[in-house]
Amino acid sequence: xxxxxxxxxxxxxxxxxxxxxxxxxxxxxxxxxxxxxxxxxxxxxxxxxxxxxxxxxxxxxxxxxxxxxxxxxxxxxxxxxxxxxxxxxxxxxxxxxxxxxxxxxxxxxxxxxxxxxxxxxxxxxxxxxxxxxxxxxxxxxxxxxxxxxxxxxxxxxxxxxxxxxxxxxxxxxxxxxxxxxxxxxxxxxxxxxxxxxxxxxxxxxxxxxxxxxxxxxxxxxxxxxxxxxxxx
Amino acid sequence: xxxxxxxxxxxxxxxxxxxxxxxxxxxxxxxxxxxxxxxxxxxxxxxxxxxxxxxxxxxxxxxxxxxxxxxxxxxxxxxxxxxxxxxxxxxxxxxxxxxxxxxxxxxxxxxxxxxxxxxxxxxxxxxxxxxxxxxxxxxxxxxxxxxxxxxxxxxxxxxxxxxxxxxxxxxxxxxxxxxxxxxxxxxxxxxxxxxxxxxxxxxxxxxxxxxxxxxxxxxxxxxxxxxxxxxxxxxxxxxxxxxxxxxxxxxxxxxxxxxxxxxxxxxxxxxxxxxxxxxxxxxxxxxxxxxxxxxxxxxxxxxxxxxxxx
Numbered sequence: 231x232x233x234x235x236x237x238x239x240x241x242x243x244x245x246x247x248x249x250x251x252x253x254x255x256x257x258x259x260x261x262x263x264x265x266x267x268x269x270x271x272x273x274x275x276x277x278x279x280x281x282x283x284x285x286x287x288x289x290x291x292x293x294x295x296x297x298x299x300x301x302x303x304x305x306x307x308x309x310x311x312x313x314x315x316x317x318x319x320x321x322x323x324x325x326x327x328x329x330x331x332x333x334x335x336x337x338x339x340x341x342x343x344x345x346x347x348x349x350x351x352x353x354x355x356x357x358x359x360x361x362x363x364x365x366x367x368x369x370x371x372x373x374x375x376x377x378x379x380x381x382x383x384x385x386x387x388x389x390x391x392x393x394x395x396x397x398x399x400x401x402x403x404x405x406x407x408x409x410x411x412x413x414x415x416x417x418x419x420x421x422x423x424x425x426x427x428x429x430x431x432x433x434x435x436x437x438x439x440x441x442x443x444x445x446x447x448x449x450x451x452x453x454x455x456x457x458x459x460x461x462x
Numbered sequence: 463x464x465x466x467x468x469x470x471x472x473x474x475x476x477x478x479x480x481x482x483x484x485x486x487x488x489x490x491x492x493x494x495x496x497x498x499x500x501x502x503x504x505x506x507x508x509x510x511x512x513x514x515x516x517x518x519x520x521x522x523x524x525x526x527x528x529x530x531x532x533x534x535x536x537x538x539x540x541x542x543x544x545x546x547x548x549x550x551x552x553x554x555x556x557x558x559x560x561x562x563x564x565x566x567x568x569x570x571x572x573x574x575x576x577x578x579x580x581x582x583x584x585x586x587x588x589x590x591x592x593x594x595x596x597x598x599x600x601x602x603x604x605x606x607x608x609x610x611x612x613x614x615x616x617x618x619x620x621x622x623x624x625x626x627x628x629x630x631x632x633x634x635x636x637x638x639x640x641x642x643x644x645x646x647x648x649x650x651x652x653x654x655x656x657x658x659x660x661x662x663x664x665x666x667x668x669x670x671x672x673x674x675x676x677x678x679x680x681x682x683x684x685x686x687x688x689x690x691x692x693x694x695x696x697x698x699x700x701x702x703x704x705x706x707x708x709x710x711x712x713x714x715x716x717x718x719x720x721x722x723x724x725x726x727x728x729x730x731x732x733x734x735x736x737x738x739x740x741x742x743x744x745x746x747x748x749x750x751x752x753x754x755x756x757x758x759x760x761x762x763x764x765x766x767x768x769x770x771x772x
């Protein structure tokens with residue numbers, strides 16, 4: 231993979247859950263290595279469906295989704311697991327493992343990727359330090375605030391050095407201060423070379439980023455601007 | 463790498479077991495009751511078997527010889543009877559032994575008249591006999607029919623068999639045989655029904671425990687954990703539910719069998735539940751541990767399967 235090749239590519243993608251009700255229509259899209267892309271749109275615009283297709287949680291009804299030139303919807307079960315290890319995922323509702331400490335939540339992602347104990351012992355504290363959670367290493371998720379939970383989720387997402395971090399409405403459950411902090415961390419991750427794909431319906435976040443903005447409405451891309459603003 | 467993964471799966475299973483608090487306690491309680499019921503069925507079955515065996519031991523067929531039958535002819539018939547596959551045991555009571563037994567019995571009963579009458583006789587009036595015991599009570603008719611047939615004649619070809627008492631007791635023996643078979647079948651059906659109910663209860667309890675973790679399983683899949691790596695700790699946890707429950711059930715059997723021991727001895731003949739527990743502890747331990755661990759593992763495997771579809 232070179233920097234000029236697209237990391238993620240959607241070719242004529244349609245997605246319908248029930249026969250004629252299409253949640254994605256004719257999506258054609260390329261996301262390059264190292265880009266920071268915001269996918270903006272109201273609820274039901276199809277943003278999350280787009281993310282689910284990249285994670286192979288669902289399959290397209292028509293068309294192809296390519297990741298690093300590979301058609302990901304024809305991958306075997308084991309290959310899908312390998313594919314997901316190349317992606318760091320951040321969710322609006324954090325989706326942390328409630329019975330594991332902050333350290334164990336991050337370590338789990340590394341263990342799942344087959345990383346060694348030595349790597350885990352050195353990288354987990356480093357990841358926690360990056361998101362300013364070193365003092366919460368042995369806390370359980372229920373002992374953390376919303377902002378701290380989201381930072382922990384980001385630490386888990388980046389610890390395996392993924393190609394791309396996909397953040398699906400990461401600021402949706404946060405107050406403005408925590409939301410800014412999360413966006414700053416995502417920018418920092420992008421500055422270090424990792425592609426970031428952010429879905430949001432937060433106008434302030436999109437406008438402040440001044441990066442590429444893909445605007446979706448009714449399952450279609452209505453605008454793709456290099457340095458866009460929130461237009462809805 | 464395999465050992466590292468195994469170590470991580472085991473550690474994760476143990477940690478989840480301790481941290482899942484209420485779910486763990488609930489699962490252990492249900493499994494303990496289930497294993498206790500299964501253990502009790504083992505006790506009841508063993509004591510029922512023992513009682514039926516005792517009753518069966520009291521049933522036999524007596525083959526009486528004519529008074530002029532020679533020792534050689536009797537031994538020839540005995541060998542042929544022993545050759546019948548359904549025969550479990552043959553006891554030979556000679557004329558002398560029969561007389562001795564008769565005297566001892568009358569003496570014990572204080573029946574002086576019979577003893578004096580016996581003294582008056584010059585010859586021993588009691589015939590030699592074979593006490594024949596079958597492997598199963600419903601096989602006596604086959605044995606009796608064989609003994610009555612020409613095939614049982616001794617080498618001399620002379621009919622030395624006076625009578626076979628099966629035909630006098632046929633109705634009683636057949637009734638007893640039918641009761642024993644019915645009890646055997648009933649206890650087997652009862653055990654199967656209880657085992658199926660127990661398995662369903664345990665499966666549903668563990669399924670409920672894993673249902674609470676369905677979102678965790680989804681997240682684990684999305685961060686790239688393999689199915690084996692996700693499922694492993696749940697199976698370890700299920701095995702631990704089973705092992706701990708089996709231990710609790712085994713401990714509970716001590717006071718329970720101790721208190722009902724005298725009652726079972728009275729009800730089932732000579733079988734005391736506590737003695738059975740002590741004598742067969744190792745066997746019970748292995749059965750309950752295996753059943754508990756297997757139930758836990760299989761239930762966890764099936765329950766996680768439902769949520770590993772992403």
